Amino acid sequence: MATTVQIFTIIGILCTPMISIAALVLTLAALNLSLGVRSLYVKLLGLVFDYATKIKQDKELSNDPDVSTDESSSVPSHTTKSTKTSAPPIVEKSDDDPIEITSQTPLISDSSRKIDDEDKSQELITTDQDQKVTRSSSQSDIQFKLGDIMHFTRQGLEAIVDDEVTKRFTSAEEMAVWNLLTRTQQQHEYFSARITLLWFLGFCVRYFLLFPFRLCLFILAILWMLGSAVFLKYFPKRDAKLRYGFYINIVLHRILSRVFSAIITYHNTEYRAKCGSICVANHTSPIDVIILSTDNSFSMIGQKHGGFFGMVQRTLSNTANHIWFERSETKDRHMVAEKMREHIKVENNLPILIFPEGTCINNTSVMMFKKGCFEITEAPIYPVAIKYDNRFGDAFWNSTKHDLFQYLILMMTSWAIVVDVYYLPPMTIEKDETSIDFARRVKAAIAKQGGFVDLEWDGGLKRALPKADFKAEEQRKFYEMLKTE
Amino acid sequence: MGTNNSTLLPHDQAHLISAETGFSPKQLQRLYTRFQGLDKRKPPSGYLTREDLLEIREVALNPLGQRLVDVMIQDHGNANRIDFRQFAAILARFRRGKPTNELNAKEKKLLFLFSMYDRNHDSEIDRNELLDILKLMVGGNIHDEQLGTIADHTIEELDADGDLTITFEEFCKTLENIDVDEKMSMKFLN
Numbered sequence: 069m070a071t072t073v074q075i076f077t078i079i080g081i082l083c084t085p086m087i088s089i090a091a092l093v094l095t096l097a098a099l100n101l102s103l104g105v106r107s108l109y110v111k112l113l114g115l116v117f118d119y120a121t122k123i124k125q126d127k128e129l130s131n132d133p134d135v136s137t138d139e140s141s142s143v144p145s146h147t148t149k150s151t152k153t154s155a156p157p158i159v160e161k162s163d164d165d166p167i168e169i170t171s172q173t174p175l176i177s178d179s180s181r182k183i184d185d186e187d188k189s190q191e192l193i194t195t196d197q198d199q200k201v202t203r204s205s206s207q208s209d210i211q212f213k214l215g216d217i218m219h220f221t222r223q224g225l226e227a228i229v230d231d232e233v234t235k236r237f238t239s240a241e242e243m244a245v246w247n248l249l250t251r252t253q254q255q256h257e258y259f260s261a262r263i264t265l266l267w268f269l270g271f272c273v274r275y276f277l278l279f280p281f282r283l284c285l286f287i288l289a290i291l292w293m294l295g296s297a298v299f300l301k302y303f304p305k306r307d308a309k310l311r312y313g314f315y316i317n318i319v320l321h322r323i324l325s326r327v328f329s330a331i332i333t334y335h336n337t338e339y340r341a342k343c344g345s346i347c348v349a350n351h352t353s354p355i356d357v358i359i360l361s362t363d364n365s366f367s368m369i370g371q372k373h374g375g376f377f378g379m380v381q382r383t384l385s386n387t388a389n390h391i392w393f394e395r396s397e398t399k400d401r402h403m404v405a406e407k408m409r410e411h412i413k414v415e416n417n418l419p420i421l422i423f424p425e426g427t428c429i430n431n432t433s434v435m436m437f438k439k440g441c442f443e444i445t446e447a448p449i450y451p452v453a454i455k456y457d458n459r460f461g462d463a464f465w466n467s468t469k470h471d472l473f474q475y476l477i478l479m480m481t482s483w484a485i486v487v488d489v490y491y492l493p494p495m496t497i498e499k500d501e502t503s504i505d506f507a508r509r510v511k512a513a514i515a516k517q518g519g520f521v522d523l524e525w526d527g528g529l530k531r532a533l534p535k536a537d538f539k540a541e542e543q544r545k546f547y548e549m550l551k552t553e
Numbered sequence: 554m555g556t557n558n559s560t561l562l563p564h565d566q567a568h569l570i571s572a573e574t575g576f577s578p579k580q581l582q583r584l585y586t587r588f589q590g591l592d593k594r595k596p597p598s599g600y601l602t603r604e605d606l607l608e609i610r611e612v613a614l615n616p617l618g619q620r621l622v623d624v625m626i627q628d629h630g631n632a633n634r635i636d637f638r639q640f641a642a643i644l645a646r647f648r649r650g651k652p653t654n655e656l657n658a659k660e661k662k663l664l665f666l667f668s669m670y671d672r673n674h675d676s677e678i679d680r681n682e683l684l685d686i687l688k689l690m691v692g693g694n695i696h697d698e699q700l701g702t703i704a705d706h707t708i709e710e711l712d713a714d715g716d717l718t719i720t721f722e723e724f725c726k727t728l729e730n731i732d733v734d735e736k737m738s739m740k741f742l743n
Contacts, residue, residue, distance in 0.1 A: 210695070210699075210703055211703075211706070211707075212687060212703050212704075212706075212707050213707070213727070214666075214670070214678075214707070214711070214719070214724060214727055214728065215666075215727070215728050215731050215733075216690070217617060217666060217669055217670075217686060217690070218666065218731075218733070218736050218737055220615055220616055220617040220618075220621075220690065221617060221621055221665075221666065221669060221737070222647075222736065222737055222739070223611070223615055224611075224612055224615045224617060224618050224621040224622075225621070225644070225647055225739065226739060227609055227611035227612045227615065227618075228606060228609060228612060228621075228625075228644075229584070229587060229644060229739065229741075230587065231609050231610060231611045231612070232611065525610075538614045539613075539614050539615075539616060539692075540692055540693070542614060542615065542616050543616050543690060543691050543692030543693075543694060544692070544694055546616065546690050546691060547691045547692075547694035547695065550691070
């Protein structure tokens with residue numbers, strides 16, 4: 069008897085901090101306040117990382133005396149910049165540019181585009197200098213020079229050293245500032261005892277301190293969701309349901325954002341998506357939805373799943389009108405578009421959230437937007453650029469490397485997710501503009517705001533090989549070039 | 554897609570290859586990371602095959618992609634395998650910078666380009682080899698007969714000794730006026 073009482077008191081003592089924190093979080097989420105704990109935490113971490121980097125660099129300098137000192141002196145100035153710097157452009161870098169050391173530095177400077185024009189002018193000059201240009205009278209006047217293979221050969225070599233596509237589907241490369249997560253460090257080199265100790269401390273903090281709390285909050289979020297489902301059943305009237313549903317949704321996502329220690333900064337909130345519109349954003353991870361939903365409620369659109377996720381979908385359907393499809397219907401683009409149009413027509417229906425890339429990209433670029441949702445001309449499009457700061461945790465979901473569950477665990481054991489959300493002014497399709505051009509225009513706007521590289525590659529390239537048409541296109545371009553000489 | 558578990562190039566190997574190729578140790582390490590990224594076998598095998606290189610999308614799309622990979626693997630590797638040292642050696646030829654150890658001298662670049670044509674390694678480019686390249690580059694945009702005429706013209710113009718093939722000397726002569734060094738150099742960043 070005494071022992072059970074003891075056991076209960078022990079459990080009670082252990083759980084009190086958890087429960088009190090949970091209650092605190094709930095209140096904060098409901099009232100949309102923040103104690104500023106997370107920002108402070110992030111600042112502290114920043115200082116720790118700078119310290120670790122300094123140790124690493126001192127070690128490097130002592131190992132390799134040829135390393136130029138201006139490289140090391142330029143790095144600290146970069147790390148003290150605010151977390152809101154947008155990524156520098158990736159093309160055309162010279163190796164004395166100090167900013168380039170963070171994510172995605174190219175291995176070679178991409179001067180192929182410049183060389184193209186030089187190529188042409190060179191060829192023209194040599195053609196003029198070639199005296200004996202005998203042209204066949206019957207056939208075309210195409211002259212082939214042996215040097216013409218240089219263009220493709222060089223491009224091929226450049227692609228072998230570094231290609232645009234692989235760069236986008238792998239996590240961003242080594243960072244100048246190591247954030248004490250071995251998963252981001254390319255090479256596990258033993259630098260010094262101090263760093264290893266720091267790393268070990270970090271590991272303990274992340275897995276044994278932060279993770280349990282986050283797990284608690286996650287359970288809280290689930291309870292909230294279930295509770296709200298029950299609560300909403302008492303409101304048979306649709307409008308009342310939707311009104312409460314809006315706030316319930318936002319609170320749910322605020323709790324979830326604390327699960328990942330997300331620090332979100334919104335810009336231009338006057339362009340928040342309104343009812344009866346379509347919201348379009350670049351896709352980096354499943355967490356994107358949570359991040360966007362802390363500020364605004366959306367209607368989701370997607371396939372009906374079974375199991376746990378299906379239950380989630382059904383519960384969410386209580387809070388707002390979402391568009392869920394049977395698996396077979398997703399292939400039917402017309403039906404999808406129809407359902408979207410119906411949704412938009414109904415007043416007070418939430419904006420539809422869509423990720424036109426179709427897959428997760430690693431937040432350094434935007435890939436081709438699928439034109440499907442851009443064909444719906446009745447609704448304005450509100451573009452949103454989501455930019456993650458990699459220093460505290462890499463949010464990119466590489467679905468070929470981790471499945472969803474692993475990914476979530478990784479996220480919950482990262483330091484934090486720091487993200488900038490930029491709302492952009494609404495855009496509508498212009499007269500005589502095709503949906504493909506419109507999609508491109510929106511993509512360019514998002515790329516510009518977020519500092520991403522704007523690529524025409526299809527996100528589907530992650531898994532499939534390019535179509536033969538691309539090659540034929542290259543051949544055709546070469547043929548045209550030959551003709552114009 | 555891309556491995557996060559790349560290892561460091563062992564110091565002695567790094568110094569050896571750096572001396573051979575003229576790459577700095579940092580450049581070499583980055584190349585090594587790239588090499589490992591392309592080697593998708595588990596456990597990593599330490600060499601690349603033709604298929605590995607053709608997996609790169611931009612290489613597969615390139616009309617001369619397969620030919621380029623063939624030259625690299627057949628002429629500079631052994632039995633469909635190329636190890637890192639050989640890999641670095643070929644790329645070193647195209648490194649922008651002062652010729653060190655003559656590896657990135659103009660002649661080496663020209664030899665590489667010549668071997669893009671000359672697949673039977675008889676040190677001459679004959680009509681068939683020229684036709685092969687032409688076909689690869691323009692695909693279906695030009696008819697075969699027209700291609701044949703173009704090939705004949707080219708040989709006619711450039712063949713100084715009248716044997717209807719283009720030797721390496723004739724090849725170099727025709728590229729004399731073009732700055733091959735400039736066009737075929739890549740700047741490797743640190």
